[in-house]
Amino acid sequence: MAGFIEYINSLPSLLTQLSSTSKLRVTIGNESCDLDSIVCALSYAHYWAVTGGNDWISLPLLSCRRDEFVLRTEAVEVFSQVGVQSDCLIFADDLPLDKLKSTECLEVTLVDHNHSSSRFPSNSVVQVIDHHELSPSTCVGCEGVRVTVEWVGSCATLTAAQLLSNPQSYSISPTVATLLLSAILLDTGDLLLEGRVTDSDKEVAGQLLESMPEGFDSHAHFKTLFKARFDNSTLTSMQVLGRDFKQTRVSDKYSIGFSSVTDSLVEFVSRDGFKEDITAFYQQQSLDVLILLGIYAPSGDHDNKRRHIAVYQSDGELPESIVSMLEASEQLQCVRVEGVGFEGVLLEQRNVKMSRKHILPLVAQFVADVERGHSPGATPAVPLEPVVTVVTAQGEVPIPEYSTHEEAEEVRAHRLVSVGGAEHVIDMTLVEPYRNIIQHAGYVGEERLAVMVVSSCHLPPRTLHNYKQVAQELFYYVMSVLDRIIVDQYMIVYLHSGAPPNSRPSLQLLRRFYELVDRRFRKQLTALYIVHPTFLVKSILTLARPFISSKFWRKVHFVPTLSELPAQVAIDDGLIPTAVKNADSAITRHRPPAVKYSPSETKGN
Structure with a gap:
């Protein structure tokens, strides 16, 4: 069998040879068609071509349209390095559905995903190589399906491991090694992304490096690909606009x-x-409003990211109303940029922590209020985790949580946060049942202080077999929420009641988390209101005096009942869990309202 490049160059002729009697093996990547999915499909299809016998035709199928491939700029870059001609590749619009379904002898290998598709008969799947959670329509567990599903940073790690395990039949060339290593490096942040990279990724990457030419610099290679991923210079403006595009409908009208x-x-x-x-x-998109969201780092300084918002000025009053809302938003802190020659309004967004996942639901809610004839009034608060419907070729689906630029730092089901100068990748699957522990309650006062509500009734039980891991991930999640919401000063309302007795974290664990809290969060905190303080809480705080600063101690205030909370800070009743309300009823029945107590009043006692 010919080498990898020769095989890729032969794909167009192989495609023309297909008939209803062909014995066909197809290796298919996932629908995002990212570099990991692409190189796994290409390399494993070549493996099948080399080891599967001459009576089979082995084809890789890339799950995007041919005209969309140019948007995968990191793939374009690495292909140019190794000499792969994209014109020879087979895309979703090159292999008609009827050709797949009419083939009598069809075997499908899924790489980088595990769910069946209408593109091929479900009983044709013979193998799955994946590193994701099992989908509801998974092929895993079906009779006769060989499965390799393992949590690693990149599916290329699993694909390469299989290719490396059979050196007598298949020898990985420098070209294939470069492609697979490129995907591993990008998916694991140059093998440095904690919580994402695994020992398997590192081991396989090391084996692939042995196939590389002498002097190959993997770190420089990663930087080149990372830069290419966000390089728009080779794309037309039309392609850039469609590269990371989401569309939402509001009230079936806009x-x-x-x-x-x-x-x-x-x-x-x-x-x-x-x-x-x-x-x-x-x-072309039949839009009523088009909003551009720009993010960039001047001179490559990623610690100094900038954001812009541009509202395309089409006919009608709606775009003007949206601009007014954005300019009035305390959260976005937008300033109009003049003199740019744009047919619309361009804004500089001073709060760079607010991404599309925040702005999209903000705009959608505003437009919905306008459509209902309601005066939007104050700028609506941004939901922490909005769920918005978007329109795709497959119909209406929830908007993906991460946009293109965020994929480099975060992956689905994970979130990156920096605490104490060190980066940590949060496993959101562990956090999911307890993420209501912290909620954003809006802003108060002339200073527009952010108010965060923390509810202890959403703490995980200590009986969990992996309690320490869950507690740690939950702590990092709380830090990530604060990092995304807090721009300046803020206050916390801590609702202590309603939690099961076995969910209280130990004093040692609390001390460790306190020491990890970034100094700016301690400094910017103006007040901590503890609602329903118990004797145990007061005792713990007293014991904690030696390692809690006196400045922080003066910010702590006890609020015995919910009825006394509005005198300090008013929060929406919907943010108070039922368990807390029930506990408050029991407290108020058994004792008269207490006088507000502050730890600072006992200083020196």
Whole structure:
């Protein structure tokens, strides 16, 4: 069998040989068609071609349209390095559905996903190689399906391991090694992303490096691919607008589009032909409003990220109303940028922590209020984890949690946070049952202080077999929420009651978490209101005096009952769990309202 490049070059002719009597093996990646999915499909299809016998035709199928491939700029970059011609590849629109379903002898291998598809008969799946959780339509467990599903940083790790395990029949060439290693490096942040990279990733990457030419610098290679992932210079304005595009409908009347751009919008809207391209894109998508969200790092300084928001000025009053809302938002802190020659309004977004996942539901809620004839009034608070419907070729589905630029730092079911100068990747699958422990209650006072509500009734029980791990991940989750919401000063309302007795964390664990809290969060905290303080809480705080600063101690205030809380800070009743309300009723029945107590009043006692 020919080498890898020769095999890729032969794919168009192999495609023409297909008939209803062909014995066909197809290796299919997932629908996102990212680099990991692409290289796994190509390399494993070549493996089948080499080891599967001459009476079989082995084809890799990339699950995107041919005209969409150019948007995978990291794949374009690595292909140019190794000499893969994208014109020879087989895309979703090259292999008709009827050809697959009419083939009498069809075997399908799924890489980087595990769910069946209408593109092929479900009983044709013979193998699954994946590193994701099992989907509801998984092929895993079906009779006769060989399964390799393991939690690793990249599916390329599992694919490479299988190829490396059979050196007598298949020898990995430097080209295949480069492709697989590229995916592993990108998916694991150069093998440095804690919580994402595994020992298996490192071991397989080391084995692939042995196949690389002498002097190959994996770190420099990663930097090149990482830069290519966000490089828009080779794309037209139309392609950039559609590269990371989400569309949402509001009240079945308004269609609003959001294009995320990893570039300065001041420079992007100044491109030659931009006016014609954005007009054509707006009309092609049948939009009522088009909003551009730009993020970039001047001079490559990723500690100094900037954001822009641009609202395309089409006919009608709705875009103008949206601009007014954005400018009035205390959370976004937008300032209008003048003199850019854009047919619309361009805003600099000073609060760079607010991403599309926050802005999309903010705009959608505002438009819904306008449509219902309600005066929106104050800018609505941004939900911490909005769920928004988007329109895709497959119908209406929930919007993906992460946009293109965020994929480099976070992965689905994981979240990256920096605490104490160290990065930590949160396993959100552990946090999910307890994430209501912290909620954003809006802003109060002339200073617009953010109010966060923490409810102990959402703490995990200590009886969990992995309690320490869950508690740690929950702590990091709380830190990530604060990091995304807190811009300046804030206060916390801690609802102590309603929690099962076996969910109280130990004093040692609390001390450890306190020491990990970033100094800016301690400094920016103006007040901590503890509702329903018990004797145990007061005792713990007294014992904690030696390692709690006096400044922090003065910020702590006890509030005996919910009826006394509004005198300090008013929060929406819906944010108070039923368990807390029930506990409050029991407290107020058995004792008269207590006078507000502050730890600072006992100083020196």
